[in-house]
Amino acid sequence: MTLSAKQAVDVLRAAGEPTRLRILALLQREELAVLELCRVLDQSQPRVSRHLKLLAEAGLVERFPDGAWVFYRLTGAGRQCEVVAEVLARINPDDPGLARDRRKLDDVQAERADAAQAYFAENAVHWDRIRSLYVSDADVEAEILRAAGSGRFRRMVDLGAGTGRMLTLLAGQADHALGLDLSQQMLNIARRNVTEAGLTHVELRHGDIFDTRLPDASADLVVVHQVLHYLGDPAAAVKEAARIVAPDGRLIIVDFAPHKHEFLREQHQHRRLGFSDDEMARWLAEAELPQVGLRALPPTRADGLTVKIWAAQRAPTVLRSAA
Ligand SMILES: C[S@@+](CC[C@H](N)C(=O)[O-])C[C@H]1O[C@@H](n2cnc3c(N)ncnc32)[C@H](O)[C@@H]1O
Structure with missing residues (x-):
């Protein structure tokens, strides 16, 4: 199966914006809650949510509520996602903007891991x-x-x-x-x-x-x-x-x-x-x-x-x- 020209334009238009490309790169690492994305991107929730909505409409990300939180992840299947994966794979990994996002996500993950470790250490007994x-x-x-x-x-x-x-x-x-x-x-x-x-x-x-x-x-x-x-x-x-x-x-x-x-x-x-x-x-x-x-x-x-x-x-x- 190939993409129609219109589908290709829709995918490229959705991914072809700096914040949205950053979001896709972050979600390639793991599923993330909206507030975590806001923290890494250093942008307001309404702004990030608007970008996420566009990405979801283009079929590139999937929204799933979990209790009072909302998470997003890459859709993972289909030609649209393959195009995005291909684009992301061709970006220089040392690109300063994306490298900064990666470091910030590392910090978010490390905080989470530390909190979990402390919880299990404290509650083991x-x-x-x-x-x-x-x-x-x-x-x-x-x-x-x-x-x-x-x-x-x-x-x-x-x-x-x-x-x-x-x-x-x-x-x-x-x-x-x-x-x-x-x-x-x-x-x-x-x-x-x-x-x-x-x-x-x-x-x-x-x-x-x-x-x-x-x-x-x-x-x-x-x-x-x-x-x-x-x-x-x-x-x-x-x-x-x-x-x-x-x-x-x-x-x-x-x-x-x-x-x-x-x-x-x-x-x-x-x-x-x-x-x-x-x-x-x-x-x-x-x-x-x-x-x-x-x-x-x-x-x-x-x-x-x-x-x-x-x-x-x-x-x-x-x-x-x-x-
Ligand atoms: C809720 S306890 C469940 C333990 C056990 N399976 C049981 O049901 O009694 C979750 C366990 O997962 C461990 N854990 C959390 N993240 C882990 C990881 N990435 N790799 C291995 N163990 C992990 C925690 O240290 C904790 O001991």
Whole structure:
């Protein structure tokens, strides 16, 4: 499929303005809230919103509300976006304006990361209690066990392992289990918990969900439990998690359905207030890992949250016998 001349003009007109080009370059890094874009661009919200509206009308960016916040991301598919990606790729990376924006976005991301690190360091000892405030752990865990299935796993990987709850729940079914987390405080508690559970085959490592450094297709069970809503780029985390899933292996993602508990953002460092099924289905499709299951566990109390369990599975490798 090619673009019509009119479509090409519309794309170039939308992208062909300095602030809008800067916005596209920033959104290439990750999805951003309008207020974050205003901060990096150093422009007022009405002005930035006007530019975003034009970009959205041209099909180059996508607007998605999340609680009281509004986020934008690159549309990501279609010829229009390819034209923009091509233009951005040809700009000198040292261009002073875009380099300044990149540095400012680095600062915004670093502030966010520091706040999250401080939150987990401070709350590591309370995490098991905090986790069960809005959901029934027992119901969620029963569903996770069901989604994982009763078989044995050669290697399980828990990304954002926290205090190790998923490891103590599932590692008994695995020959080897690995938990990765960015927070040393969380890892310390996880170490104690897995030791107390007698799980000697569980390894805990400091590591980043965006860059696990694990080989492709190396785990037959990958779990991402209540981690994505803290992240700046959840789609990239899903992609990295999917990358390490082995043939016939499973990825289980547990997170919240969209909700409006804004205080979780303000007081508990949540970045996203849940995820829609469409959003998750798209990320799994982009990561080329077919979704095989979806369960919703409604809250057991009025102020609770709906927990979603998305399961995806890599196709088994078909062995061809010699003729
Ligand atoms: C809410 S806790 C969930 C922990 C555990 N999965 C559970 O459900 O109990 C989120 C965890 O993700 C970790 N985390 C946040 N960003 C991360 C990243 N980029 N890479 C690895 N871990 C991360 C935090 O340190 C924290 O331990």
